[in-house]
Amino acid sequence: MKKNKILVTGGLGFIGSHTVVELLKEGYEVVIIDDLSNTRMEVLEGIKAISGVGPEFVKLDLKEKEKVRAFFKEHSIDGVIHFAASKAVGESVEEPLKYYENNIATLVYLLQSMAENKVSNFIFSSSCTVYGQADELPITENAPVKKAESPYGNTKQIGEEIIQDTTKVMDLKAIALRYFNPIGAHESAHIGELPLGVPQNLIPFVTQTAAGIRKELSVFGDDYPTQDGTAVRDYIHVVDLAQAHICALQRLLEGKNQAKMEFFNVGTGKGSSVLEVIKAFEEANGTKVNYKIADRREGDITAAYADTELANKELGWHAKLGLKDALSSAWKWQLKQ
Ligand code: UD1
Numbered sequence: 001m002k003k004n005k006i007l008v009t010g011g012l013g014f015i016g017s018h019t020v021v022e023l024l025k026e027g028y029e030v031v032i033i034d035d036l037s038n039t040r041m042e043v044l045e046g047i048k049a050i051s052g053v054g055p056e057f058v059k060l061d062l063k064e065k066e067k068v069r070a071f072f073k074e075h076s077i078d079g080v081i082h083f084a085a086s087k088a089v090g091e092s093v094e095e096p097l098k099y100y101e102n103n104i105a106t107l108v109y110l111l112q113s114m115a116e117n118k119v120s121n122f123i124f125s126s127s128c129t130v131y132g133q134a135d136e137l138p139i140t141e142n143a144p145v146k147k148a149e150s151p152y153g154n155t156k157q158i159g160e161e162i163i164q165d166t167t168k169v170m171d172l173k174a175i176a177l178r179y180f181n182p183i184g185a186h187e188s189a190h191i192g193e194l195p196l197g198v199p200q201n202l203i204p205f206v207t208q209t210a211a212g213i214r215k216e217l218s219v220f221g222d223d224y225p226t227q228d229g230t231a232v233r234d235y236i237h238v239v240d241l242a243q244a245h246i247c248a249l250q251r252l253l254e255g256k257n258q259a260k261m262e263f264f265n266v267g268t269g270k271g272s273s274v275l276e277v278i279k280a281f282e283e284a285n286g287t288k289v290n291y292k293i294a295d296r297r298e299g300d301i302t303a304a305y306a307d308t309e310l311a312n313k314e315l316g317w318h319a320k321l322g323l324k325d326a327l328s329s330a331w332k333w334q335l336k337q
Contacts, residue, residue: 004028004029004078004253005031005075005077006023006028006029006080007031007033007080007081008020008030008055008081009032009033009083009084009110010033010034010084010085011057011083012032012034012036012040013034013039013043014039014182014238015083015182016032016081016083017039017043017047018186018238018242019245019246020032020051021051022246023245024047024051024053026246031055031075032055032056033060034057035062037061038194038196043191044057047190047191049190050188050190050191063106065109068109072113072117073117077114078121079119079252080122081245082110085102085125086098086102087152089149089150089152090150090200092155093150093151096151099155103156104162107159111162115171120172121253122163122174122175123175123177123245124160124177126177126178126179126263127156127179128178128179128180128234128265128306129148129152130153130156130160130178131145132149133303138305139305140309141178141263141310149299159176160176160263163176164261168260173252173257173260175248175263176261177244178265178266179236179266179267180235180265180266180268180305181233182236183235183238183327183330184321184329185238185333186238186239186329186333187329189332189335192329192334192336193330193333198214202233202274203327206289207281208334209289210287210288210289210331210334211335215290216292217278217291218292218294219275219292219293220296220297220300221293221296221300222293224303226273227273228275228276229273230274230276231274231300231301231302232273232303233305234269235277236266237319237321237326239329240319240321244311244317248315251314264311264314265306265308265310265311266308266317267305267306267319268305268308268322268323269319270323271303272323277327280323280324280327283324284327284328
């Protein structure tokens with residue numbers, strides 16, 4: 001049987017690279033597009049070291065519409081998993097147009113090229129950020145989408161709408177995966193998260209502090225109405241998250257989807273506070289994390305964790321790894337840097 005050929009945009013990024021590894025493991029043929037704006041070529045070597053095969057790589061900026069069209073003319077693609085996007089919340093507030101161009105214009109070009117070439121299976125990287133502070137926890141897919149706190153968050157909401165509108169009129173089937181907080185690294189430590197500059201997200205800041213690169217972690221707020229006053233999130237191992245993409249892709253390729261566009265939460269279903277994460281990190285790795293309590297970070301919500309029933313039932317997907325697995329893989333990766 002001919003192997004399906006899958007385009008992974010942003011395939012050298014954090015979640016993209018882990019997804020490429022899982023695709024190769026399942027026997028898919030993979031072609032990666034990445035513009036290298038927020039990653040390095042070594043990631044491709046990491047993927048090869050794990051998989052034993054090198055996926056095809058094309059350095060391409062999706063803003064170059066004609067090049068995207070030419071790419072689709074040259075490649076026979078069966079499905080697209082679209083990660084390529086800018087993702088720094090703070091930067092998106094400073095440079096909104098960069099975000100609307102990088103995340104929205106490129107999505108339009110990609111969908112146009114897919115339509116021209118009759119490529120009809122599409123997986124979109126969305127985020128639990130679309131729910132804002134949800135009124136009920138755990139968060140189901142029926143929770144209302146709330147006004148975005150940042151241009152970054154807005155690009156995920158608008159992106160979902162653009163895709164949904166497109167599925168209504170074209171031969172396109174799509175699944176938006178709404179990620180909770182992806183963390184960790186591949187167990188081989190050949191690939192992981194590569195934050196450029198000072199990390200904005202919790203786990204890379206924790207690992208860099210434990211490694212002595214940062215003096216101290218600031219815990220943003222200890223006066224939230226939670227178990228210990230610190231904010232609660234649903235931290236999901238990136239390898240589990242990568243596998244959710246395989247399940248979603250298979251659903252589309254086998255025509256098992258129940259609507260032209262579907263939405264699934266991808267989390268563990270378990271909420272952990274910042275202090276619980278620090279403690280779990282210290283226990284999992286036998287190392288200390290210096291921290292102090294600081295003011296709340298603007299735009300942060302109190303608590304978010306997923307109701308994963310829909311993904312469990314419809315995608316046949318379950319998070320298999322726990323918080324400590326994720327934190328020890330993140331530490332192993334940090335030590336390799
Ligand atoms: C952030 C983004 C979210 C995006 C996600 C991608 C914001 C406000 N939100 O989510 O839109 O989809 O990353 O991964 O940036 N924390 C500290 N100290 C730190 C860093 C973080 O205490 O140095 C706390 C935060 O206040 C939060 C938790 O750790 O409670 C997780 O933070 P982070 O990893 O940045 O993720 P989110 O804010 O949930």
